[in-house]
Amino acid sequence: MGRKAKPLPIPEQDRRLCRIICLCQLTLVLSGVALVYLTVAIYMPSHRAFQSGIEPTPVTCHTVNTFMQTSYCDWASCGEWCLTRTAGFCPQIEVQVRRNGTQVRLEGCRPRRLVSIACPQVDPEALKKFNCNNGTECSALTGVFNCSLGHCANMSELYQCAPKADGIVVNSEHDNMKLNGFFSCYKSTCVKIKQVFYCTRYCPKISTTGVNVYLLYEDSVYTGECERAVALDKANGSEDPVPLADPAEFWRADNDSGVLMASCLAVSRHDTTLSATDCVNGSLVDQARVPKLFMNFTVLWSLYEQAERVADLGQWFAPQQSQLVIYNRTKLYINLEACVNTLQGECKQFLNTHGRDGDNHTAPSRFPCYYDKSDSSFVVARFDLRKTWRELLIAALVPSTLFLLSAATLCVITRSVTVGDDARMHCKYCGGGSPAGGEPVRTGPDDETDNEESPALGPGA
Template sequence: MVRKKDKPRIIPEQDKRICASICFFQLTMVLSCVAIVYLSVAVYSPSFKAFKAGYDSEPVICQTIEFKDPKYCNWASCGEWCLTKTSGYCPQIVSTVRRNGTDIQFNNCTRINVTQCPQVDPNNFKKYNCNNGTICSNLHGLFNCSNGHCKNISEFMLCHHTADGPSIDPEKDNSKLNGYFECYGPKCTKIKKEFRCDRYCGKITTADVNVIIMQDNDVITADCEEAVAFNEANGNNPPIRISPFTFWKETDGMIMTSCMTVDRYPDKITATDCLNGTLLDENSIPHPFMNFTQFWKIYDNSTTVVDPTQRYLPKQSNLTIYNSSRLLINLEGCVNTLRGECREFGEAHNKNGDNNTAQSRYRCYYNPADSANVIIRYDLDQTYKFLLITLIIPSVLFVVSSIALIVITKSVKVGDDAKMRCVCCSDYDDSQIDHAFATASKKNREKDVYELPDDVHLCEEVNINPMELQIEQPDLQNEMIGSTKSLIPLSPCEESLEKKHLDECNDRTKSCSEKSNLPLVII
């Protein structure tokens, strides 16, 4: 079978750089548009709202006074995803707002000791299912029950109560176990009136100390010589920074105060936001230890203030700005991170001071003209920087990609061969490409050579001209219509050949005639 030789490629390949550039700039423009639309809701609108909110840029102190997690959420301190209504976890936190207390430092301190009394986690209470057999036939202690499921709270807390309700058998009347019960063996008595519980904590050292500092749920005791202040209170106005001023000495008696942060060093103690400073009579302090119940009783009954002018360690009531305000994580009261951030926020701000525990204390921002809400996150400088970044980057990408696509539209042209070429950077223009295409086609036709079978070459070996094997078309003008002369195949061997080659030529003619049906075109 005749095989055609491979021809050189006439049409050049498509320049992949052009296709890649178009795809890249199109993708950049689409993503920048999507980013601008999303950021308009997540960043642009909240940023402009923050600039017009009217909140004071100087932080104040907030303390939690109420915490709820209701099933029906009409408002929330923090909600996951700002584009929908808050659902699921719904913390509702109410705070009191006040000015910062005094920043102080105790000098020349010894015998520094820390007693920790963390808040009890209700999840650690041992649980009993009184609906299951005889599990509750021998209970001892104070239990909080709901539909026959009881938790033993007496393992972690000492409660001061009186069992004044009816008595029931927890094994037989387990469905009636709802509320607080004092149980001893097979008998549980309900508690109707409210009562108070104290945590089981370590003993607080009181021997040879003259300083007691309460920080969160820890109590720090030490023996110090003096205390200096770095600012003084100004009522519910911003505090005034001053040079270090000694406002207490060890000869003044035992001092007790509550601070937000406390840092301990080998010979000194520094604390921030300290208030409710009082002087204690050493004779009223149990020695050498006291428990937390005694400590809270002393703290509540202490009335002798450190500074009558209320400039150093003032009472909280003198610093109060708003007694009750809703606490929000930001102006919108929601976040878009979807990483459980609201649950972490609730756990960090949910201590409301029940059962002689410390209230959550934190910095917040307030609106002088509106007491409805206070917020945790409010930094106008950071908001302005973030707004510029999120506004400039997608806008620049959109403009650059748009200009690039316009330039590509003007500089790239599709040729007759359906290939895109850069007009500015191509080596040929359209006329040069067409001329090159025509020249290559002409040369290809001139060099269009076909391979012949071996039998044809054998004919050449015996001086047979292959051109004589071409079947010529009859001349219709000179031949009679219907003549069979043109149908007679021409023999490659004529009388001009010598006789000694006649036999050999006849054999070759037979072989060549068998190949005459092939479409031989010799140019």
């Protein structure tokens, strides 16, 4: 029985040529896939943006209602992936759309009286939690608690509550599994709260001594003693505000002017002046109604809501919000597709920044938005035609150029490179048709075969 012939070795090819071919093939495939994906992610959304009819000039939106849909999600303000239908996380945000308010400047303010006081919102996740199922951890439970199967969160740390406890009495140390709902506890003796009760955040006191201006913004207030208030533009109802060549005075401090209160988007201090943007609901409150020395935020909010006098009778400066309304209630989308493709929790961040609806005396979210004059069913928070055009240009040029270059290179290689009888690639247009790279064929010990089947060549052959 004869010996089996060993397989012939594969000659070593030009590594540079192999790398070029592999790189071009990889680039061709990846750029082709990118073109298909970008059709859905960039090209189609860009076409819709250019044809949408949305006004490029932003207006102002106030969040009026936020709801987390848990069953059927017919629409969502933001979805985490545009290629699939939104499921699970389904925030629904409704807003009021209006024109921007007035730019206001308070002049002649006493620097020592200009103070910013904040009453930030409470994060429920920051409440201290007790596991009453764990030994004696709840042996001295005291305060108002929100419990679920023996796990209780201490609301008294961040809220001031005045509930009327009239339910069952539970010992938090021995009957811990009965702790379900709201309880008022004192040294482990907890009484269930059956009726609806209200809590307010712990906020610093507001000094009222010598103060005649209160500018509310977000969850803060800027207080001061100023001489007058001027406007830099004039409201025009549901149309764009009209800039003024010269600032117009609409309030001056005197004995009968009252205390000026307004709600603004942002307030900044410049030495003896306060500058505020998007100011609305300018109101005057009689000085006699303001508590002496100090008051809390609850009293401030109550005074502001019950103010009966407006700062400007003509409603040109710091007008009432109702005078500027475009759409009273509509849906808010993060963009025209109501979704993002980053997969980085962007929708949860959007809900935190745009989903505050003003419950429990908190400031509602106020932000720029974009609307369509012919469609009142929705507005979008993000709309920038320049950015859209820039992204479309990059998304179209880069993968298309790479695709064409790699395809052209492979075509040239197909025409100029052949495989010779020695199983090596030869370049037809390189140095007299020598093998690509010009390297000799290497052989090793395995290339030798039995003398009877394949005699070795002698030196003079």
